[in-house]
Amino acid sequence: MNNMLELRINGFGGQGSVTLAHLLAQAALENGNQGQALPFFGVERRGAPVRAAVRMSPTAIHAHSQCERPDYVVVMSEKLTEAAISEGITDIGTVIINAPHAVAVKSHATWQVDADTIAREAGLISADGPFINIPLFGAVCRVLDIPQNIMEQTILNKWPGNNGERNLGAAGKAYNTVTRINK
Amino acid sequence: MxxxxxxxxxxxxxxxxxxxxxxxxxxxxxxxxxxxxxxxxxxxxxxxxxxxxxxxxxxxxxxxxxxxxxxxxxxxxxxxxxxxxxxxxxxxxxxxxxxxxxxxxxxxxxxxxxxxxxxxxxxxxxxxxxxxxxxxxxxxxxxxxxxxxxxxxxxxxxxxxxxxxxxxxxxxxxxxxxxxxxxxxxxxxxxxxxxxxxxxxxxxxxxxxxxxxxxxxxxxxxxxxxxxxxxxxxxxxxxxxxxxxxGMWDGDTIDTYRLEDAEVVALAVNSMAAELRLSIDILRQQGIKAGLLRPRLVLPFPAEDIINALPQNAQVMVLDRNYNFGHPGGILASELKSVLFGRRNDITVKNRVMGIGGIDLTRTYMATEIRAMLDD
Missing domain, CATH: 3.40.50.970 (Thiamin diphosphate (ThDP)-binding fold, Pyr/PP domains)
Incomplete structure (x- = not known):
C-alpha cells in the first residue's frame, strides 16, 4: 500500500455496518498499516440507510471527514446500489455488492458476493436476519488483497472461542467466492 | 522495562x-x-x-x-x-x-x-x-x-x-x-x-x-x-x-504544519485542523504556499507563541466552527485579532464560519474555501 485508501460502506440500519467498519480498520492494523473506522451516527433506526467510512494507510491518518469520493464502495444490500454510487466514488473506483446473483455497475469495476446465503448456511442468523457483515468482511479483504491469514487473525482477536470459529468459516467462504463481474 | x-x-x-x-x-x-x-x-x-x-x-x-x-x-x-x-x-x-x-x-x-x-x-x-x-x-x-x-x-x-x-x-x-x-x-x-x-x-x-x-x-x-x-x-x-x-508529541500551546515559509496560514481547532493538513497539501500542489497553525491551548490564548510563529506578511484564514454573535464571524478570529493588534501589523486576518452542527469538513471543501478567501 503506497497511499491512503478510502472505502465507504452503504447499508441499512441493523445490518452490522459499524462492526464491518471496525473489522476492516483492525485488519489494516493487523496487516501493518494504519486503520480508521468512522461510522456516521445519525438519528437512524433499524432499516434506514446508514453509512460508514474506513481508511487504510501506510502512514498516520489525519482525515476525520466521511469519505465523499472513496476508492471502494461496499453495498450491503443490492437495493442500495444506485444510491450508494450517487453518494460519490472515484472514477476508477471499485464496487463490492452483496447480491444473490451476478450484478454489475456499468461505470465501475464490480465484485459480487452472496453474503446472505453464506451467513445463513453458517448459522449466523439473528432475529433480524443473517449476519452479513462477517462474509462481507471476508469478501472485502479479498478484494483489497489483504491476506486470508490476516483476515482470520482479525476475527479471532475480536471473537476468541467458538463464535470466532463459526465466523471464520463464513468469512473464508466469502473470501474464496467473491467474484469479479466486469472490467 | x-x-x-x-x-x-x-x-x-x-x-x-x-x-x-x-x-x-x-x-x-x-x-x-x-x-x-x-x-x-x-x-x-x-x-x-x-x-x-x-x-x-x-x-x-x-x-x-x-x-x-x-x-x-x-x-x-x-x-x-x-x-x-x-x-x-x-x-x-x-x-x-x-x-x-x-x-x-x-x-x-x-x-x-x-x-x-x-x-x-x-x-x-x-x-x-x-x-x-x-x-x-x-x-x-x-x-x-x-x-x-x-x-x-x-x-x-x-x-x-x-x-x-x-x-x-x-x-x-x-x-x-x-x-x-x-x-x-x-x-x-x-x-x-x-x-x-x-x-x-x-x-x-x-x-x-x-x-x-x-x-x-x-x-x-x-x-x-x-x-x-x-x-x-x-x-x-x-x-x-x-x-x-x-516519546509522543501533539504540540504544546500550538501545533503547526508546513508553516515556516507559508504565505497563507489556516487557523482552526479540533478534528477539522487534522483534516486541514490534507487541505494544506492540496493547496501546496496548486502552487499556494499554505501552512497550518492549530491552537491546542485555546484558553489562555497563546498570544506570544502565535505572534512568534506567524511568517512575515502572512494572510491568516481563520476557520471558525462557532459564531461570535454580535460580530460578523467567529470567536477564534476575534481572539486572534485582539492578539495581533499593534504587535503584528503585517498580518491580514480573514474569517469564515463553517461546519456548524456537524456539516462534514472535507479536505477538498476546506481547500476550496481557503482559495476563495484569497479574494475576500
Whole structure:
C-alpha cells in the first residue's frame, strides 16, 4: 500500500455496518498499516440507510471527514446500489455488492458476493436476519488483497472461542467466492 | 522495562483509558450524546474493578459538577465529562470550580447547541464557557485526547485551576483509530499522586468560598486571572516532559504544519485542523504556499507563541466552527485579532464560519474555501 485508501460502506440500519467498519480498520492494523473506522451516527433506526467510512494507510491518518469520493464502495444490500454510487466514488473506483446473483455497475469495476446465503448456511442468523457483515468482511479483504491469514487473525482477536470459529468459516467462504463481474 | 501497547479504540474510550491511567479517585457522571460512551466506559471500569474509583451517578450536569467540586475540595483527583447543553447546564458550577481553585479535569465532547436540536459537532458549547476561568485544550486526534487528559491533570494540580479537554463528537469520539498506551509506570512517573496543599477535612473543620468583602473578593479574582496566564509555561513543560517520557508529541500551546515559509496560514481547532493538513497539501500542489497553525491551548490564548510563529506578511484564514454573535464571524478570529493588534501589523486576518452542527469538513471543501478567501 503506497497511499491512503478510502472505502465507504452503504447499508441499512441493523445490518452490522459499524462492526464491518471496525473489522476492516483492525485488519489494516493487523496487516501493518494504519486503520480508521468512522461510522456516521445519525438519528437512524433499524432499516434506514446508514453509512460508514474506513481508511487504510501506510502512514498516520489525519482525515476525520466521511469519505465523499472513496476508492471502494461496499453495498450491503443490492437495493442500495444506485444510491450508494450517487453518494460519490472515484472514477476508477471499485464496487463490492452483496447480491444473490451476478450484478454489475456499468461505470465501475464490480465484485459480487452472496453474503446472505453464506451467513445463513453458517448459522449466523439473528432475529433480524443473517449476519452479513462477517462474509462481507471476508469478501472485502479479498478484494483489497489483504491476506486470508490476516483476515482470520482479525476475527479471532475480536471473537476468541467458538463464535470466532463459526465466523471464520463464513468469512473464508466469502473470501474464496467473491467474484469479479466486469472490467 | 515494559513497552507501549498499541490498540484500536474510539476517542471516547481513549479518554476513559487516560482517566483510568491517571488513577482518578472520583467520577461523577451524567450521560449526554456524544459523551455517553465515556461515562459508560468509566462506570464499567469501576464496576468490574479495573479502576479503583468512586463512580457517582447523578441526576443532571449541574449536580455532576457540584459533586466534582465537593470531591475535589476534599482532596480527590476528579474527572467528569459532558457535551453541549450538559456543559451549559453546568455553567454556574464551572465558576465555583475555578473560583474555588479546584483542579477538576473534564472532557467536553463538542456538539452544537439547542435550539434547534443537533447531535453533531461544532464548537459553540466550549467557546460559550470562555469566561468561566477554566483552562481549555482543544484536541485533534484520539491519541491527543489520551495524552492531553494526563497533561491536564498535571497542569491543573500544579496551579489549582480546572482544565477542560475538548474534542469533536463523533469525528473523534466515535472514530476507531490506533491508540498507543504507554506503560503504567511511565504514566505514574509523569503524573504523581495528587497532594493538595489544602483540603476539606472533617477532623479539622473549616469552610471555603465564603462571603467576602470587595477588598477580599477583588484580589481573589485578580489572582485567578494572573494564574490562568501563568499556566502557559506549565502547559509547555507538561507537553515536553510527557514527550521525554512517552516519546509522543501533539504540540504544546500550538501545533503547526508546513508553516515556516507559508504565505497563507489556516487557523482552526479540533478534528477539522487534522483534516486541514490534507487541505494544506492540496493547496501546496496548486502552487499556494499554505501552512497550518492549530491552537491546542485555546484558553489562555497563546498570544506570544502565535505572534512568534506567524511568517512575515502572512494572510491568516481563520476557520471558525462557532459564531461570535454580535460580530460578523467567529470567536477564534476575534481572539486572534485582539492578539495581533499593534504587535503584528503585517498580518491580514480573514474569517469564515463553517461546519456548524456537524456539516462534514472535507479536505477538498476546506481547500476550496481557503482559495476563495484569497479574494475576500
Amino acid at each position: 515494559k513497552t507501549a501497547q498499541v490498540i484500536m479504540d474510539t476517542g471516547a474510550r481513549a479518554a476513559a483509558l487516560a482517566v483510568k491511567s491517571a488513577r482518578v479517585d472520583v467520577v461523577p457522571g451524567y450521560p449526554i450524546t456524544p459523551q455517553t460512551s465515556i461515562m459508560e466506559a468509566m462506570a464499567a471500569m469501576v464496576e468490574n474493578g479495573e479502576m479503583h474509583a468512586r463512580f457517582i451517578p447523578v441526576e443532571g450536569e449541574h449536580s455532576a459538577m457540584a459533586a466534582a467540586v465537593a470531591a475535589s475540595a476534599a482532596g480527590a483527583r476528579v474527572f467528569t465529562a459532558t457535551s453541549a447543553n450538559g456543559l451549559l447546564y453546568m455553567h454556574e458550577v464551572l465558576h465555583m470550580a475555578s473560583g474555588g481553585r479546584l483542579p477538576v479535569v473534564m472532557c467536553n465532547v463538542n456538539r452544537g447547541i439547542f435550539a434547534p436540536w443537533t447531535l453533531w459537532a461544532d464548537h459553540q458549547d466550549s467557546f460559550a464557557q470562555r469566561d468561566t476561568g477554566w483552562i481549555q485544550y482543544h484536541c485533534s486526534s484520539n491519541q491527543e485526547v489520551y495524552n492531553t487528559i494526563l497533561q491536564a491533570f498535571r497542569v491543573a494540580e500544579q496551579i489549582n485551576i480546572p482544565v477542560m479537554v475538548n474534542f469533536d463528537g463523533f469525528a473523534i469520539s466515535h472514530c476507531l483509530m490506533p491508540l498507543t498506551l504507554p506503560p503504567q509506570e511511565d504514566i505514574d512517573r509523569f503524573l504523581p499522586p495528587h497532594e493538595p496543599e489544602w483540603r476539606l477535612d472533617p477532623a479539622q473543620p473549616s469552610s471555603f468560598s465564603n462571603v467576602t468583602n470587595a477588598s477580599e473578593y477583588a484580589p481573589f479574582r485578580q489572582m485567578l486571572s494572573d494564574d490562568i496566564m501563568a499556566s502557559i509555561p506549565l502547559v509547555k513543560q507538561a507537553a515536553q516532559e510527557y514527550k521525554d517520557i512517552t
